Amino acid sequence: MPETTTAPSTAPDAAPTARRTLRLGVAGPVGTGKSSLIATLCRELSGELAMAVVTNDIYTDEDARFLRSAGVLDAERIRAVETGACPHTAIRDDITANLDAVEDLEAEFAPLDLVLVESGGDNLTATFSPALIDAQIFCLDVAGGGDVARKGGPGIGRADVLVVNKADLAPYVGVDVERMVADASAARDGRPVLAVARTDAASVARLCDWVRGVLTAHRSGAHVPQDPGPMAPHGHGPGAGHGHGHGHAS
């Protein structure tokens, strides 16, 4: 068990309640569009918010290079960390490298409003520790199949928002987006689900509004970081995850 299950507010080395920066994780399987989603958020929000990005590539710094080349944010504001081939560990069990990178960016580019951390995702079980991030997006795509949302897991079930990405591809892969969103909503006890396509401005605007909302709630103290948990669904019944956020496998 991690020592801290909510924000480590008593830590001398971190004071999240006083921190203006929202640390937002983006998790989800490889290829579902996390890097693209981050590029979109940078493009849409960097005019109004001071931003930085940390990527967790497994074999290369490809994601950081992609984001730098997208030209949506100053290259120095995009850092890659090595994970020793353990991307899950780096966002959950031992967050040292990521925390170092986030703290460095926050110190160098102070004051930052938003730091995005992209996981080096490789399956459905990896979620961020709330000791590293304040809120997290879990990203699926329609091309992975309409039934993925029903397969569950902590990210699908309890991330702060679930993005069903590449909605524009739905007709080509035989997926009913509305159905997929409805399935996901059911699996999430009403937590938000957003269908997004980077070419659909209205969907991108909804995602940006969600980010602005979390940032406001974070600053006011109304948002408490939740741990989606590392394991299969929570045993305390609907709503329990909202109160204490410990997400243990009971």
Added chain:
Amino acid sequence: MTDDTGALGALLLADARLPTGGHAHSATLEGATAAGLTADRVGEYVRARLATTARTEAAAAVLALRAAGAAPAGAPIDYGPVQAAVAARTPSRPLREASAGLGRGLARLARRIAPDAPAVAALDTAAAATPGLRPLRPVVLGALGAVLGLTEGQTARAVLYDDAQTVTAAALKLHPGDPLTAVRWVLDAAPDIEESVRRATAVRGPRDLPAGSAPLIDAWAGAHAHATRRLFVA
């Protein structure tokens, strides 16, 4: 902090599950592998480190432990001399930075478990001695050893064991092989570890710190820092 944490502390500091960033390091095995080191020579690589760089780090940790404990009551602890000595004996910049990165993770842990301990508060004296360089891994490890009540031997052995296990754990990601064989490599290195524990605990002061450098490792670490495909920080 309760008393009587020494024996447990020695296990904690040697445990790969300690969440202080070690899992992203290979003790330059990744660089060595890129330069052609093969799986059958990993055991030799472990032992070469134990006799050189790891021995220097172990001795530095012992000196830091002593610095934390030897200051007379009320007198300030000064890690500056040992920090400067170990930095001077780490000629490779990527390796100094890797050590400072690992020290940073250990310092975060130290501040969490014992924020008020003089041995922890004094870590600033290490950074002050080497501008631009955070407290290095062996210095922070010695400070943590003091906080947890480790002996000099336990502190030195923790450094050496961790070095060996960093190599073997990375080997499982970089080379084909059986994880149980990796355990054999560590056990086979027991005489080397114990010899280096003896040498490390016999160190008299920072000026006497062994300069156990390994030029090939330095060169591999330098090349690794520019590699575009890598799993490990260093």
